[in-house]
Amino acid sequence: MSLVVMKFGGSSLADADKIKHVAGRIIVKKKGGNKIVAVVSAPGNTTDDLIKMADKITCSPSFREMDVLLATGEMISIALLAMAIDTMGEKVISMTGAQAGILANEDYTHARIKKINSQKIYNQLAEDNIVIVAGFQALNPRGDVTTLGRGGSDLTAVALAAALKSDLCEIYSDVEGVYTTDPRVVKNAKKINYISYDEMLEMANSGSQVLQSRSIEVAKKFNVEIHSRSTFSENEGTIITNEEKVKEKEMESFLVSGIAFDKNQAKFTISILDTINVVLKIFSKFSEVNINIDMLSQFVLDKNNIISFIVNGNDVKKAWEELDKITLNCNASISCDEHIAKISIIGIGIKNHSFVAAKIFKILYRSGIVPNMVSISEIKMSCIVNESDVLKAVAELHKGFDLSKKANKGDLQ
Amino acid sequence: MSLVVMKFGGSSLADADKIKHVAGRIIVKKKGGNKIVAVVSAPGNTTDDLIKMADKITCSPSFREMDVLLATGEMISIALLAMAIDTMGEKVISMTGAQAGILANEDYTHARIKKINSQKIYNQLAEDNIVIVAGFQALNPRGDVTTLGRGGSDLTAVALAAALKSDLCEIYSDVEGVYTTDPRVVKNAKKINYISYDEMLEMANSGSQVLQSRSIEVAKKFNVEIHSRSTFSENEGTIITNEEKVKEKEMESFLVSGIAFDKNQAKFTISILDTINVVLKIFSKFSEVNINIDMLSQFVLDKNNIISFIVNGNDVKKAWEELDKITLNCNASISCDEHIAKISIIGIGIKNHSFVAAKIFKILYRSGIVPNMVSISEIKMSCIVNESDVLKAVAELHKGFDLSKKANKGDLQ
Numbered sequence: 001m002s003l004v005v006m007k008f009g010g011s012s013l014a015d016a017d018k019i020k021h022v023a024g025r026i027i028v029k030k031k032g033g034n035k036i037v038a039v040v041s042a043p044g045n046t047t048d049d050l051i052k053m054a055d056k057i058t059c060s061p062s063f064r065e066m067d068v069l070l071a072t073g074e075m076i077s078i079a080l081l082a083m084a085i086d087t088m089g090e091k092v093i094s095m096t097g098a099q100a101g102i103l104a105n106e107d108y109t110h111a112r113i114k115k116i117n118s119q120k121i122y123n124q125l126a127e128d129n130i131v132i133v134a135g136f137q138a139l140n141p142r143g144d145v146t147t148l149g150r151g152g153s154d155l156t157a158v159a160l161a162a163a164l165k166s167d168l169c170e171i172y173s174d175v176e177g178v179y180t181t182d183p184r185v186v187k188n189a190k191k192i193n194y195i196s197y198d199e200m201l202e203m204a205n206s207g208s209q210v211l212q213s214r215s216i217e218v219a220k221k222f223n224v225e226i227h228s229r230s231t232f233s234e235n236e237g238t239i240i241t242n243e244e245k246v247k248e249k250e251m252e253s254f255l256v257s258g259i260a261f262d263k264n265q266a267k268f269t270i271s272i273l274d275t276i277n278v279v280l281k282i283f284s285k286f287s288e289v290n291i292n293i294d295m296l297s298q299f300v301l302d303k304n305n306i307i308s309f310i311v312n313g314n315d316v317k318k319a320w321e322e323l324d325k326i327t328l329n330c331n332a333s334i335s336c337d338e339h340i341a342k343i344s345i346i347g348i349g350i351k352n353h354s355f356v357a358a359k360i361f362k363i364l365y366r367s368g369i370v371p372n373m374v375s376i377s378e379i380k381m382s383c384i385v386n387e388s389d390v391l392k393a394v395a396e397l398h399k400g401f402d403l404s405k406k407a408n409k410g411d412l413q
Numbered sequence: 414m415s416l417v418v419m420k421f422g423g424s425s426l427a428d429a430d431k432i433k434h435v436a437g438r439i440i441v442k443k444k445g446g447n448k449i450v451a452v453v454s455a456p457g458n459t460t461d462d463l464i465k466m467a468d469k470i471t472c473s474p475s476f477r478e479m480d481v482l483l484a485t486g487e488m489i490s491i492a493l494l495a496m497a498i499d500t501m502g503e504k505v506i507s508m509t510g511a512q513a514g515i516l517a518n519e520d521y522t523h524a525r526i527k528k529i530n531s532q533k534i535y536n537q538l539a540e541d542n543i544v545i546v547a548g549f550q551a552l553n554p555r556g557d558v559t560t561l562g563r564g565g566s567d568l569t570a571v572a573l574a575a576a577l578k579s580d581l582c583e584i585y586s587d588v589e590g591v592y593t594t595d596p597r598v599v600k601n602a603k604k605i606n607y608i609s610y611d612e613m614l615e616m617a618n619s620g621s622q623v624l625q626s627r628s629i630e631v632a633k634k635f636n637v638e639i640h641s642r643s644t645f646s647e648n649e650g651t652i653i654t655n656e657e658k659v660k661e662k663e664m665e666s667f668l669v670s671g672i673a674f675d676k677n678q679a680k681f682t683i684s685i686l687d688t689i690n691v692v693l694k695i696f697s698k699f700s701e702v703n704i705n706i707d708m709l710s711q712f713v714l715d716k717n718n719i720i721s722f723i724v725n726g727n728d729v730k731k732a733w734e735e736l737d738k739i740t741l742n743c744n745a746s747i748s749c750d751e752h753i754a755k756i757s758i759i760g761i762g763i764k765n766h767s768f769v770a771a772k773i774f775k776i777l778y779r780s781g782i783v784p785n786m787v788s789i790s791e792i793k794m795s796c797i798v799n800e801s802d803v804l805k806a807v808a809e810l811h812k813g814f815d816l817s818k819k820a821n822k823g824d825l826q
Contacts (some may be wrong), residue, residue, distance in 0.1 A: 052491070056429035057493050058500035065499065066509055069492035072485035076463070078471050079482035087471035088479065094481055099556060143512065386416035 002167040004029060007157035007406065008040040009173045012043035012231035013077050024229060025086035026130060030090060035125045039135045039157040040081055042073025063108035064144060071145045073132035082132050092130040096166025097137035102156065104138035104146050111138055111146040113155065117162035133160065158215040162222035167228050171211060176230045177205065178210050178239030181259040182402035186395050188404035189199060192257060196243040199346050201258050202380040208343030216240065222224030226295065243348065255356050256347035256401045263341040263388055264313035268323065272332040273303050279307060281326045289322060291315045293386065295373045313338060341390035342384040345397060357381055363400040369393050417442060419571035420548065422586045426490050426643035427457035428813065435644060436497035439543060443503060448538045453494055454572040455486025465646045468816065473800040476521035477557060478518060484558045487547035495545050506710040507541040510550035515569065517551035517559050524551055526669045529576035531569040545576050546573065546758040564625025571628040575635035582639050584624060590650030591616065591623050593816035594672040596600045599808050601817035605670060609656040612670050612759050619757030620675030630651065656761065668769050669760035669814040674807055676754045676800055677726035684717045692720060702735060704728045708786045708797065726751060754803035757795040757809060764805040770794055776813040
């Protein structure tokens with residue numbers, strides 16, 4: 001008998017019919033001879049609605065109270081899903097994060113899981129119960145509820161799969177898996193059958209929203225195989241696993257697995273006479289206030305030092321405030337371009353095959369697109385283009401690397 | 414320095430502005446030199462909305478899961494109210510029922526409080542925090558959340574006031590206190606300044622919705638003085654206290670304190686040849702399925718035994734089902750009249766003054782209203798009238814007993 005962790009996202013639980021459908025899928029899996037732990041997110045837009053409620057009260061909510069508020073969303077899901085399964089005649093019990101023994105540190109709104117006391121779940125499984133666990137939430141050492149940050153239910157599922165040594169971690173959502181690029185943008189985007197943790201991590205960090213990136217890190221660390229698939233289809237999705245297995249399963253060696261893009265990016269450019277300490281100050285201050293800097297570059301033009309870098313679009317206001325403070329007495333001029341996008345081409349071994357980078361440039365130039373910043377890592381090449389060029393660039397790259405012909409060796413059983 | 418328990422109902426927390434208003438009232442009380450424990454219900458119609466969600470999933474929800482679901486409503490309130498107070502600059506902490514140390518038995522959806530570990534609240538008060546506690550919920554011995562039944566937040570407030578030995582328990586709602594009768598029905602209904610626990614209990618059990626009746630029982634048992642007042646007005650409300658204090662405060666001795674009525678009642682009449690065991694069966698079966706019987710009467714008419722009694726309107730369907738089963742082989746005929754109402758006249762010492770009952774009958778007859786069932790207890794006389802007569806009957810009784818002239822000796826300071 002296998003132990004399967006199944007995770008269902010909010011769009012899979014948005015109304016009563018969808019909740020009943022999810023209950024049905026869980027029961028089918030149970031009747032297939034498995035023990036089931038199901039992790040759920042808040043239904044539909046509940047989390048956003050709760051945030052809006054808090055926004056009407058204050059623009060700077062207490063983090064502790066924000067977590068009390070947000071944790072209610074997943075409690076609604078566990079109760080309704082357990083009722084649905086109970087009504088269909090299967091033994092079931094709901095558990096909050098605390099009841100499931102998920103312990104985290106004290107960082108309200110973005111806590112990290114420290115430990116899972118699995119015994120409570122094992123006890124319920126031993127009584128033949130389907131166990132429904134509230135994702136996204138945990139108990140901190142003060143006895144308070146705390147939440148794991150956006151997409152935290154994926155993390156709950158993967159961490160539980162690791163702690164329970166489950167045979168499979170299935171992450172259900174409203175998409176069929178991971179695609180070579182966004183299928184809404186490129187029509188012949190292909191579903192990827194197998195992708196490595198590192199590639200998936202780069203995809204997630206580069207704008208693909210299928211899985212939360214911390215959950216992928218944890219999956220890699222504990223070698224938890226994830227099956228990302230659709231709640232509303234029986235088709236196999238994408239297996240996220242270790243590189244060896246991906247290589248073993250792939251019929252041909254594809255240098256490029258997928259293309260991700262993110263339009264919510266902004267480029268700051270700072271012109272300043274003296275850069276002494278300024279870059280250091282930016283880095284240390286931004287890290288203090290939780291702004292990630294990407295693609296930093298620095299050069300000299302007519303005695304002026306030019307510093308430019310990319311931040312997430314949501315951080316622009318905060319970044320302006322900090323930069324104004326840092327450059328207060330520096331005679332600096334600062335500009336910010338929010339009409340840019342980041343394109344990331346991801347594949348095992350990009351760095352070891354310099355012709356891949358060359359090919360990327362060639363495809364973009366041929367299409368009249370000039371990438372204005374470029375960074376290359378082990379398995380990813382990212383470039384910044386004008387926002388108006390991004391869809392064309394993605395389509396051309398997808399075609400240029402023949403991704404619509406991407407195929408895999410074996411089908412999943 | 415006094416310790417004050419303040420309880421706010423759902424209509425006082427229905428939107429952001431109301432929550433901020435409540436936060437303001439709490440802070441004013443705190444700045445008056447008091448330690449504050451505030452108990453809150455779910456905002457507005459949240460509890461009803463959650464019940465509707467469950468109804469869409471199943472018509473027979475698991476009680477355990479129902480409690481997980483319903484407890485979220487009060488968690489939303491504590492978080493939002495704590496955020497509002499925090500933003501206004503006062504120290505505050507929210508607590509779920511479990512965090513506040515409120516322990517109950519295992520009866521999901523209608524648990525009874527067994528014990529309150531007050532130390533957790535004392536610790537927070539010692540750190541100068543305003544403590545916001547989720548009403549209506551508790552922790553049971555299994556470590557599950559459980560709820561205390563409709564109006565359970567009143568019970569939480571009174572039980573906390575008793576456990577914390579607080580100097581005052583203020584119950585805030587959208588009405589100014591307890592009235593001689595419903596002011597929407599009788600325009601010159603008067604607010605009662607002082608009322609005894611027993612009278613208030615009869616008022617609550619007879620249809621007045623100002624306070625939950627179990628909370629009044631607990632208040633009486635632990636001699637907790639309750640001040641029922643309005644969230645949206647500075648006026649003094651009604652003090653619910655022991656009989657001695659009421660007598661001391663009342664300028665004149667009023668035999669009748671108030672008139673309550675309840676239109677959601679139904680009268681069953683069963684005609685049957687042989688009553689052996691039938692009444693017993695009805696009582697025992699109804700108590701099993703939680704249907705309360707009121708005003709049972711039994712007499713013989715033309716060899717037939719006639720049994721009639723009153724049940725709450727919400728129990729009619731369930732009562733029919735049980736009666737059909739009980740009388741299956743009895744050749745009985747059963748009828749049910751849902752167009753009736755119960756009027757209750759409440760006052761200390763009604764039973765000791767038989768002229769009060771006589772006066773009630775006289776007033777009703779004079780108005781052409783024939784009460785068709787009557788019951789008299791120590792401090793209450795109830796009668797059943799046709800639903801169409803109820804408003805007229807209440808108005809005439811209110812006038813007949815001069816309740817609009819009811820006045821009290823001292824004003825509250």
